[in-house]
Amino acid sequence: MWYWDAPRLVFGEDAVEYLEQISGKRAFIVTDKIMVDLGFVEIVQKKLQKANIESTYYDEVEPDPSVQTAKKGVELCREYKPDWIIGLGGGSPMDVAKAIDFMYENPDMKLENLSPFIQFKLHDKCKIIQIPTTSGTGAEITWAVVLTDLEEKRKLLLASREIVADVAIIDPQFPAKMPPKLTSSTGLDALTHAVEGYVSIWGNIYSDAMCEKAVELIFQNLETAVEDGSNMEARENMHNAATMAGLGFGNSQAGIAHSMGHSIGAVLHKPHGFCVGIALPYTMDFNISAEGGPKEKYAILARKALSISEKDDFEASKILIEKIKDVMKNVGAPLSYKEFEIPKKDFEENFDLIVLNADQDSCTATSRPIPTREEFQMLLRKAYEGE
Numbered sequence: 410m411w412y413w414d415a416p417r418l419v420f421g422e423d424a425v426e427y428l429e430q431i432s433g434k435r436a437f438i439v440t441d442k443i444m445v446d447l448g449f450v451e452i453v454q455k456k457l458q459k460a461n462i463e464s465t466y467y468d469e470v471e472p473d474p475s476v477q478t479a480k481k482g483v484e485l486c487r488e489y490k491p492d493w494i495i496g497l498g499g500g501s502p503m504d505v506a507k508a509i510d511f512m513y514e515n516p517d518m519k520l521e522n523l524s525p526f527i528q529f530k531l532h533d534k535c536k537i538i539q540i541p542t543t544s545g546t547g548a549e550i551t552w553a554v555v556l557t558d559l560e561e562k563r564k565l566l567l568a569s570r571e572i573v574a575d576v577a578i579i580d581p582q583f584p585a586k587m588p589p590k591l592t593s594s595t596g597l598d599a600l601t602h603a604v605e606g607y608v609s610i611w612g613n614i615y616s617d618a619m620c621e622k623a624v625e626l627i628f629q630n631l632e633t634a635v636e637d638g639s640n641m642e643a644r645e646n647m648h649n650a651a652t653m654a655g656l657g658f659g660n661s662q663a664g665i666a667h668s669m670g671h672s673i674g675a676v677l678h679k680p681h682g683f684c685v686g687i688a689l690p691y692t693m694d695f696n697i698s699a700e701g702g703p704k705e706k707y708a709i710l711a712r713k714a715l716s717i718s719e720k721d722d723f724e725a726s727k728i729l730i731e732k733i734k735d736v737m738k739n740v741g742a743p744l745s746y747k748e749f750e751i752p753k754k755d756f757e758e759n760f761d762l763i764v765l766n767a768d769q770d771s772c773t774a775t776s777r778p779i780p781t782r783e784e785f786q787m788l789l790r791k792a793y794e795g796e
Protein backbone atom coordinates (compact mmCIF):
# COMPACT_ATOMS: atom_id res chain seq x y z
CA MET A 410 0.00 0.00 0.00
CA TRP A 411 1.26 3.48 -0.82
CA TYR A 412 -0.14 6.99 -0.59
CA TRP A 413 -0.43 10.04 -2.80
CA ASP A 414 -0.97 13.29 -0.92
CA ALA A 415 -1.80 16.59 -2.55
CA PRO A 416 -3.82 19.72 -1.90
CA ARG A 417 -6.46 21.04 -4.28
CA LEU A 418 -4.43 22.90 -6.90
CA VAL A 419 -5.66 26.19 -8.32
CA PHE A 420 -3.28 27.25 -11.07
CA GLY A 421 -2.78 29.58 -14.00
CA GLU A 422 -3.20 33.30 -14.62
CA ASP A 423 -5.07 35.07 -11.81
CA ALA A 424 -5.41 31.85 -9.81
CA VAL A 425 -5.33 34.03 -6.67
CA GLU A 426 -8.90 35.08 -7.52
CA TYR A 427 -9.89 31.72 -6.02
CA LEU A 428 -9.75 33.52 -2.66
CA GLU A 429 -12.87 35.47 -3.69
CA GLN A 430 -14.84 32.22 -3.67
CA ILE A 431 -13.98 30.79 -0.26
CA SER A 432 -16.31 30.93 2.75
CA GLY A 433 -15.31 31.90 6.23
CA LYS A 434 -14.89 34.75 8.71
CA ARG A 435 -11.20 35.46 9.32
CA ALA A 436 -7.90 34.66 7.60
CA PHE A 437 -4.46 34.80 9.22
CA ILE A 438 -1.71 35.37 6.63
CA VAL A 439 1.79 34.09 7.49
CA THR A 440 4.41 35.89 5.45
CA ASP A 441 7.57 38.05 5.50
CA LYS A 442 8.32 41.73 5.08
CA ILE A 443 9.37 41.38 1.43
CA MET A 444 5.89 40.11 0.56
CA VAL A 445 4.41 43.18 2.24
CA ASP A 446 6.78 45.52 0.33
CA LEU A 447 6.03 43.84 -3.00
CA GLY A 448 2.30 44.43 -2.43
CA PHE A 449 1.52 40.69 -2.42
CA VAL A 450 -0.13 40.80 1.03
CA GLU A 451 -2.38 43.61 -0.17
CA ILE A 452 -3.38 41.59 -3.27
CA VAL A 453 -4.37 38.65 -1.05
CA GLN A 454 -6.23 40.83 1.46
CA LYS A 455 -8.23 42.53 -1.31
CA LYS A 456 -9.32 39.18 -2.72
CA LEU A 457 -10.37 38.04 0.78
CA GLN A 458 -12.36 41.26 1.23
CA LYS A 459 -14.42 40.33 -1.83
CA ALA A 460 -15.32 37.08 -0.07
CA ASN A 461 -16.28 39.11 3.05
CA ILE A 462 -13.40 37.58 4.97
CA GLU A 463 -11.50 39.75 7.43
CA SER A 464 -7.76 39.27 7.47
CA THR A 465 -4.58 40.15 9.30
CA TYR A 466 -0.97 39.22 8.69
CA TYR A 467 2.11 38.10 10.60
CA ASP A 468 5.17 39.22 8.61
CA GLU A 469 8.02 38.26 10.94
CA VAL A 470 9.11 35.05 9.21
CA GLU A 471 12.86 35.07 8.55
CA PRO A 472 14.96 32.87 6.24
CA ASP A 473 15.72 29.58 8.05
CA PRO A 474 12.76 30.32 10.37
CA SER A 475 12.92 29.55 14.05
CA VAL A 476 10.67 27.64 16.43
CA GLN A 477 10.41 30.91 18.35
CA THR A 478 9.01 32.72 15.27
CA ALA A 479 6.36 30.01 14.86
CA LYS A 480 5.46 30.16 18.59
CA LYS A 481 5.09 33.95 18.50
CA GLY A 482 2.90 33.57 15.39
CA VAL A 483 0.57 31.08 17.02
CA GLU A 484 -0.03 33.39 19.98
CA LEU A 485 -1.27 36.08 17.56
CA CYS A 486 -3.22 33.47 15.63
CA ARG A 487 -5.00 32.30 18.80
CA GLU A 488 -6.05 35.86 19.60
CA TYR A 489 -7.35 36.38 16.05
CA LYS A 490 -9.23 33.02 15.87
CA PRO A 491 -9.07 32.51 12.09
CA ASP A 492 -10.82 29.81 10.11
CA TRP A 493 -8.20 30.10 7.37
CA ILE A 494 -4.41 30.21 7.63
CA ILE A 495 -2.65 31.37 4.48
CA GLY A 496 1.10 30.82 3.89
CA LEU A 497 2.38 33.43 1.43
CA GLY A 498 5.99 33.51 0.26
CA GLY A 499 8.87 31.11 -0.31
CA GLY A 500 9.45 27.94 1.68
CA SER A 501 9.97 29.69 5.02
CA PRO A 502 6.55 31.39 5.43
CA MET A 503 4.81 28.29 4.09
CA ASP A 504 6.61 26.04 6.59
CA VAL A 505 5.83 28.41 9.47
CA ALA A 506 2.17 28.48 8.35
CA LYS A 507 2.11 24.67 8.71
CA ALA A 508 3.62 24.83 12.21
CA ILE A 509 1.22 27.59 13.31
CA ASP A 510 -1.76 25.63 11.97
CA PHE A 511 -0.66 22.54 13.90
CA MET A 512 -0.20 24.41 17.20
CA TYR A 513 -3.43 26.42 16.74
CA GLU A 514 -5.53 23.30 16.14
CA ASN A 515 -3.76 21.22 18.81
CA PRO A 516 -3.19 23.57 21.76
CA ASP A 517 -2.45 20.70 24.16
CA MET A 518 0.39 19.30 22.08
CA LYS A 519 4.05 20.16 21.78
CA LEU A 520 5.45 21.19 18.39
CA GLU A 521 7.61 18.04 18.44
CA ASN A 522 4.37 16.01 18.27
CA LEU A 523 4.04 16.99 14.60
CA SER A 524 5.13 13.54 13.52
CA PRO A 525 3.81 10.73 11.30
CA PHE A 526 3.50 8.49 14.36
CA ILE A 527 1.12 10.63 16.42
CA GLN A 528 -2.60 11.26 15.84
CA PHE A 529 -3.81 14.86 16.06
CA LYS A 530 -6.53 17.16 14.75
CA LEU A 531 -6.11 19.22 11.58
CA HIS A 532 -8.37 20.85 8.95
CA ASP A 533 -11.14 21.00 11.55
CA LYS A 534 -11.03 24.38 13.31
CA CYS A 535 -9.08 25.88 10.42
CA LYS A 536 -8.10 25.22 6.81
CA ILE A 537 -4.79 26.04 5.21
CA ILE A 538 -3.98 27.64 1.84
CA GLN A 539 -0.42 27.89 0.54
CA ILE A 540 0.55 30.53 -2.05
CA PRO A 541 4.16 30.12 -3.27
CA THR A 542 5.86 33.26 -4.58
CA THR A 543 9.02 31.47 -5.77
CA SER A 544 9.19 28.54 -8.18
CA GLY A 545 11.25 25.94 -6.39
CA THR A 546 10.76 24.79 -2.82
CA GLY A 547 7.61 22.74 -3.27
CA ALA A 548 6.67 23.65 0.33
CA GLU A 549 3.11 24.34 -0.89
CA ILE A 550 2.82 20.60 -1.45
CA THR A 551 5.15 18.86 0.96
CA TRP A 552 4.39 17.63 4.47
CA ALA A 553 7.68 18.50 6.12
CA VAL A 554 8.45 21.54 8.26
CA VAL A 555 12.04 22.60 8.98
CA LEU A 556 12.54 25.00 11.89
CA THR A 557 15.60 26.04 13.88
CA ASP A 558 15.40 25.94 17.65
CA LEU A 559 17.42 29.00 18.65
CA GLU A 560 17.46 28.07 22.35
CA GLU A 561 18.65 24.52 21.86
CA LYS A 562 20.69 25.41 18.74
CA ARG A 563 19.37 22.56 16.61
CA LYS A 564 17.30 21.99 13.47
CA LEU A 565 13.88 20.51 14.04
CA LEU A 566 12.57 18.37 11.20
CA LEU A 567 8.83 17.85 11.65
CA ALA A 568 6.62 15.91 9.30
CA SER A 569 3.16 14.46 8.90
CA ARG A 570 1.02 13.76 5.85
CA GLU A 571 -1.85 15.39 7.76
CA ILE A 572 -0.23 18.84 7.42
CA VAL A 573 -0.61 18.90 3.60
CA ALA A 574 -2.49 22.08 2.66
CA ASP A 575 -6.16 22.09 1.72
CA VAL A 576 -5.45 24.36 -1.25
CA ALA A 577 -2.31 25.50 -3.10
CA ILE A 578 -2.63 28.53 -5.38
CA ILE A 579 -0.07 28.41 -8.20
CA ASP A 580 -0.36 31.90 -9.68
CA PRO A 581 2.55 33.02 -11.93
CA GLN A 582 2.09 36.72 -11.14
CA PHE A 583 3.98 36.19 -7.87
CA PRO A 584 7.22 34.55 -9.10
CA ALA A 585 7.27 36.99 -12.04
CA LYS A 586 8.75 39.53 -9.60
CA MET A 587 11.76 37.32 -8.74
CA PRO A 588 15.18 38.70 -9.76
CA PRO A 589 17.31 36.49 -12.09
CA LYS A 590 19.53 35.01 -9.35
CA LEU A 591 16.56 33.89 -7.25
CA THR A 592 14.84 32.52 -10.37
CA SER A 593 18.01 30.55 -11.10
CA SER A 594 18.59 29.17 -7.60
CA THR A 595 14.95 28.24 -6.94
CA GLY A 596 14.66 26.70 -10.42
CA LEU A 597 17.69 24.49 -9.74
CA ASP A 598 16.14 23.43 -6.43
CA ALA A 599 13.05 22.33 -8.39
CA LEU A 600 15.21 20.48 -10.93
CA THR A 601 17.02 18.69 -8.10
CA HIS A 602 13.69 17.70 -6.51
CA ALA A 603 12.47 16.26 -9.81
CA VAL A 604 15.67 14.31 -10.65
CA GLU A 605 16.16 12.99 -7.12
CA GLY A 606 12.46 12.20 -6.60
CA TYR A 607 12.59 10.18 -9.84
CA VAL A 608 15.35 7.85 -8.64
CA SER A 609 14.40 7.61 -4.95
CA ILE A 610 13.71 4.12 -3.62
CA TRP A 611 10.30 5.51 -2.63
CA GLY A 612 9.58 6.59 -6.22
CA ASN A 613 6.29 5.32 -7.65
CA ILE A 614 4.35 5.67 -10.90
CA TYR A 615 2.56 8.83 -9.76
CA SER A 616 5.71 10.57 -8.54
CA ASP A 617 7.55 9.44 -11.69
CA ALA A 618 4.94 11.08 -13.92
CA MET A 619 5.26 14.38 -12.06
CA CYS A 620 9.07 14.31 -12.02
CA GLU A 621 9.33 13.52 -15.73
CA LYS A 622 7.07 16.42 -16.73
CA ALA A 623 8.77 18.77 -14.29
CA VAL A 624 12.24 18.03 -15.74
CA GLU A 625 10.96 18.54 -19.27
CA LEU A 626 9.36 21.90 -18.37
CA ILE A 627 12.43 23.09 -16.46
CA PHE A 628 14.76 22.27 -19.38
CA GLN A 629 12.42 24.13 -21.72
CA ASN A 630 11.77 27.21 -19.57
CA LEU A 631 14.34 27.93 -16.84
CA GLU A 632 16.89 29.68 -19.06
CA THR A 633 14.18 31.93 -20.58
CA ALA A 634 12.71 32.75 -17.15
CA VAL A 635 16.16 33.82 -15.91
CA GLU A 636 17.03 35.77 -19.08
CA ASP A 637 13.65 37.46 -19.50
CA GLY A 638 11.68 37.57 -16.26
CA SER A 639 8.77 39.26 -18.06
CA ASN A 640 8.15 36.19 -20.22
CA MET A 641 4.95 35.01 -18.56
CA GLU A 642 4.78 31.75 -20.48
CA ALA A 643 8.18 30.71 -19.10
CA ARG A 644 7.21 31.96 -15.61
CA GLU A 645 3.96 30.00 -15.62
CA ASN A 646 5.66 26.84 -16.90
CA MET A 647 8.37 27.13 -14.24
CA HIS A 648 5.80 27.75 -11.50
CA ASN A 649 3.82 24.65 -12.48
CA ALA A 650 7.04 22.65 -12.91
CA ALA A 651 8.15 23.52 -9.37
CA THR A 652 4.81 22.34 -7.96
CA MET A 653 4.97 19.16 -10.06
CA ALA A 654 8.50 18.52 -8.78
CA GLY A 655 7.13 19.15 -5.24
CA LEU A 656 4.37 16.58 -5.84
CA GLY A 657 7.00 14.20 -7.21
CA PHE A 658 9.62 14.34 -4.48
CA GLY A 659 7.00 15.09 -1.80
CA ASN A 660 5.44 11.70 -2.57
CA SER A 661 8.81 9.92 -2.87
CA GLN A 662 11.92 11.53 -1.38
CA ALA A 663 14.88 13.70 -2.35
CA GLY A 664 18.40 12.20 -2.47
CA ILE A 665 22.02 12.78 -1.54
CA ALA A 666 22.36 16.10 -3.40
CA HIS A 667 19.86 17.29 -0.78
CA SER A 668 21.81 15.56 2.01
CA MET A 669 24.96 17.41 0.95
CA GLY A 670 23.14 20.68 0.24
CA HIS A 671 21.26 20.61 3.57
CA SER A 672 24.54 20.10 5.40
CA ILE A 673 26.52 22.80 3.57
CA GLY A 674 23.58 25.20 3.91
CA ALA A 675 23.13 24.64 7.63
CA VAL A 676 26.81 24.63 8.63
CA LEU A 677 28.04 27.43 6.33
CA HIS A 678 24.79 29.43 6.13
CA LYS A 679 24.36 29.40 2.37
CA PRO A 680 20.96 29.44 0.57
CA HIS A 681 19.34 26.14 -0.29
CA GLY A 682 18.85 26.24 -4.08
CA PHE A 683 22.48 26.50 -5.20
CA CYS A 684 23.65 24.27 -2.30
CA VAL A 685 21.65 21.33 -3.69
CA GLY A 686 21.97 22.29 -7.37
CA ILE A 687 25.78 22.32 -7.18
CA ALA A 688 25.78 18.83 -5.65
CA LEU A 689 23.38 17.31 -8.20
CA PRO A 690 25.75 16.50 -11.14
CA TYR A 691 28.45 15.10 -8.80
CA THR A 692 25.98 12.81 -7.06
CA MET A 693 24.53 11.64 -10.41
CA ASP A 694 28.05 10.83 -11.65
CA PHE A 695 28.61 8.82 -8.48
CA ASN A 696 25.24 7.04 -8.77
CA ILE A 697 25.62 5.93 -12.39
CA SER A 698 28.93 4.21 -11.73
CA ALA A 699 27.76 2.37 -8.62
CA GLU A 700 26.61 -1.22 -8.50
CA GLY A 701 22.80 -1.19 -8.29
CA GLY A 702 22.72 2.54 -9.03
CA PRO A 703 19.82 4.16 -10.89
CA LYS A 704 21.39 4.63 -14.32
CA GLU A 705 18.47 2.89 -16.05
CA LYS A 706 16.09 5.47 -14.64
CA TYR A 707 18.33 8.42 -15.44
CA ALA A 708 18.50 7.03 -18.98
CA ILE A 709 14.70 6.85 -19.24
CA LEU A 710 14.50 10.43 -17.97
CA ALA A 711 17.14 11.56 -20.48
CA ARG A 712 15.32 9.92 -23.40
CA LYS A 713 11.97 11.43 -22.39
CA ALA A 714 13.04 14.92 -21.35
CA LEU A 715 15.68 15.41 -24.06
CA SER A 716 14.08 13.36 -26.87
CA ILE A 717 17.29 11.40 -27.44
CA SER A 718 17.55 7.84 -28.72
CA GLU A 719 20.87 6.82 -27.09
CA LYS A 720 20.44 3.14 -26.26
CA ASP A 721 23.26 2.70 -23.74
CA ASP A 722 22.00 3.62 -20.24
CA PHE A 723 25.35 4.89 -19.02
CA GLU A 724 25.82 7.13 -22.07
CA ALA A 725 22.23 8.43 -21.89
CA SER A 726 22.76 9.23 -18.20
CA LYS A 727 25.94 11.10 -19.09
CA ILE A 728 24.01 13.21 -21.63
CA LEU A 729 21.50 14.08 -18.89
CA ILE A 730 24.27 15.13 -16.51
CA GLU A 731 25.93 17.29 -19.20
CA LYS A 732 22.58 18.91 -20.00
CA ILE A 733 22.10 19.82 -16.32
CA LYS A 734 25.58 21.38 -16.23
CA ASP A 735 24.81 23.36 -19.41
CA VAL A 736 21.58 24.69 -17.92
CA MET A 737 23.46 25.64 -14.73
CA LYS A 738 26.07 27.57 -16.73
CA ASN A 739 23.39 29.29 -18.79
CA VAL A 740 21.51 30.50 -15.71
CA GLY A 741 24.67 31.83 -14.07
CA ALA A 742 24.79 29.20 -11.34
CA PRO A 743 28.06 28.26 -9.63
CA LEU A 744 29.24 24.76 -10.59
CA SER A 745 31.23 24.13 -7.41
CA TYR A 746 31.14 25.21 -3.77
CA LYS A 747 34.40 27.07 -4.37
CA GLU A 748 32.74 29.04 -7.18
CA PHE A 749 29.84 29.61 -4.76
CA GLU A 750 32.35 31.65 -2.75
CA ILE A 751 32.60 29.30 0.21
CA PRO A 752 36.05 30.04 1.64
CA LYS A 753 38.37 27.00 1.66
CA LYS A 754 39.17 27.68 5.33
CA ASP A 755 35.50 27.52 6.37
CA PHE A 756 34.98 24.37 4.32
CA GLU A 757 38.00 22.60 5.81
CA GLU A 758 37.39 23.70 9.40
CA ASN A 759 33.84 22.34 9.27
CA PHE A 760 34.49 19.40 6.97
CA ASP A 761 33.94 16.59 9.51
CA LEU A 762 30.64 18.10 10.63
CA ILE A 763 29.49 18.63 7.02
CA VAL A 764 30.24 14.97 6.22
CA LEU A 765 28.53 13.74 9.40
CA ASN A 766 25.38 15.79 8.75
CA ALA A 767 25.19 14.65 5.12
CA ASP A 768 25.56 11.03 6.20
CA GLN A 769 22.81 11.37 8.81
CA ASP A 770 20.42 13.43 6.66
CA SER A 771 16.93 11.97 6.19
CA CYS A 772 17.41 12.03 2.38
CA THR A 773 20.39 9.66 2.52
CA ALA A 774 18.55 6.50 3.60
CA THR A 775 16.22 6.55 0.57
CA SER A 776 19.01 7.08 -1.99
CA ARG A 777 20.57 4.32 -4.00
CA PRO A 778 23.38 3.60 -3.56
CA ILE A 779 23.88 4.96 -0.03
CA PRO A 780 27.39 6.47 0.10
CA THR A 781 29.78 5.43 2.83
CA ARG A 782 31.27 8.15 5.06
CA GLU A 783 34.43 8.03 2.88
CA GLU A 784 32.37 8.38 -0.30
CA PHE A 785 30.61 11.43 1.15
CA GLN A 786 34.04 12.90 1.87
CA MET A 787 35.07 12.30 -1.74
CA LEU A 788 31.81 13.71 -3.14
CA LEU A 789 31.98 16.83 -1.01
CA ARG A 790 35.62 17.49 -1.95
CA LYS A 791 34.82 17.04 -5.66
CA ALA A 792 31.83 19.35 -5.38
CA TYR A 793 34.00 21.90 -3.58
CA GLU A 794 36.86 21.87 -6.08
CA GLY A 795 34.67 21.41 -9.16
CA GLU A 796 36.47 18.29 -10.35
Ligand SMILES: [Fe+2]
Pocket residue numbers: 546598601602667681685
Ligand atom coordinates in the same frame (compact mmCIF):
# COMPACT_ATOMS: atom_id res chain seq x y z
FE1 LIG B 1 15.13 21.40 -2.10
